[in-house]
Amino acid sequence: MNPYLNIDHVSITFPTDKGPLNVLKDVNLNVAKGEFVSLIGHSGCGKSTVLNIVAGLLNATEGGVVLEGKEVDEPGPDRAVVFQNHSLLPWLSVYDNVRLAVDRVFKKTKSKAERDAWTRHNLELVHMDHALDRRPDEISGGMKQRVGIARALAMQPKVLLMDEPFGALDSLTRTHMQDSLMEIQSQLNNTVIMITHDVDEAVLLSDRIIMMTNGPSATVGEILHIDLPRPRDRLELAEDPTYNHYRAEVVKFLHERHERPKSKSKSTPPAAPKSDPEAEEAEPGSRHLRIAV
Ligand SMILES: Nc1ncnc2c1ncn2[C@@H]1O[C@H](COP(=O)(O)OP(=O)(O)O)[C@@H](O)[C@H]1O
Ligand SMILES: [Mg+2]
Numbered sequence: 001m002n003p004y005l006n007i008d009h010v011s012i013t014f015p016t017d018k019g020p021l022n023v024l025k026d027v028n029l030n031v032a033k034g035e036f037v038s039l040i041g042h043s044g045c046g047k048s049t050v051l052n053i054v055a056g057l058l059n060a061t062e063g064g065v066v067l068e069g070k071e072v073d074e075p076g077p078d079r080a081v082v083f084q085n086h087s088l089l090p091w092l093s094v095y096d097n098v099r100l101a102v103d104r105v106f107k108k109t110k111s112k113a114e115r116d117a118w119t120r121h122n123l124e125l126v127h128m129d130h131a132l133d134r135r136p137d138e139i140s141g142g143m144k145q146r147v148g149i150a151r152a153l154a155m156q157p158k159v160l161l162m163d164e165p166f167g168a169l170d171s172l173t174r175t176h177m178q179d180s181l182m183e184i185q186s187q188l189n190n191t192v193i194m195i196t197h198d199v200d201e202a203v204l205l206s207d208r209i210i211m212m213t214n215g216p217s218a219t220v221g222e223i224l225h226i227d228l229p230r231p232r233d234r235l236e237l238a239e240d241p242t243y244n245h246y247r248a249e250v251v252k253f254l255h256e257r258h259e260r261p262k263s264k265s266k267s268t269p270p271a272a273p274k275s276d277p278e279a280e281e282a283e284p285g286s287r288h289l290r291i292a293v
Helices: 047-055 094-106 112-125 141-154 171-188 199-205 234-238 241-257
Strands: 005-016 019-031 036-040 062-067 079-082 159-163 192-195 208-212 220-225
Touching (some): 047 062, 141 171, 208 241
Parallel strands (some): 036 192
């Protein structure tokens, strides 16, 4: 059986001042329809580059991406992207930001009334139907991300691509967003590739976690299947040995087998012992210690 999405022997080399930089080498990944996969790996290893190649924003130097039998060579509405920093148009209302995308994709196939109803429906899905007339600067960061997700979902993409979608949010808002995304996913069964820095987020949301090796020449290191029944409840899972085993596997991959590369810069002072500047603890003693990588 052909996979729904096939990332096939993808390598990419960028020209730089210091010569060619091989960022990805021989990345292979098949994603099934309706599957939720996360990409996790240290900062700078090439996660966004993988996503941008799938989005059609970058072209692989070797290999390519095939989605439902069609080779990807440019951006298209069948691959909607949600970025960390909401990319809403500031002069348009919440409704109009989503409506713009709906009009672009469904101009020929849906009537005006249908496009209006579809816009409202998608904003209801993310619980933003109470704020249709507000502008982006009148809503919170979490609400902006909700609108960004509604806009992406409203395009009915074959694949939803999310690049650290909740990375800029405070931990409570992030928790709500993760629960919303799981709820939406259970209704719509989207195919999703999400990049995350957050081990708990990856285990909670994913069917599989793709762990990437460090760059340069980064590739898929190990793949972890998350065999936990859905719907998933974060509080119950906090005590669940299987959940904690998966969590530990990701942490071991990132911090033992593929430790964060040390900075080569002489001007950088050595890091304080045991304190990773990017590792952040949610609450002291919390079982939900959030490990940023
Ligand atoms: N257009 C580009 N030209 C040169 N180098 C790039 C370009 N885009 C990304 N890179 C480099 O590729 C590496 C991976 O970047 P990125 O995919 O953004 O990493 P990640 O998302 O995992 O943090 C980094 O070293 C980055 O500097
Ligand atoms: Mg990135």
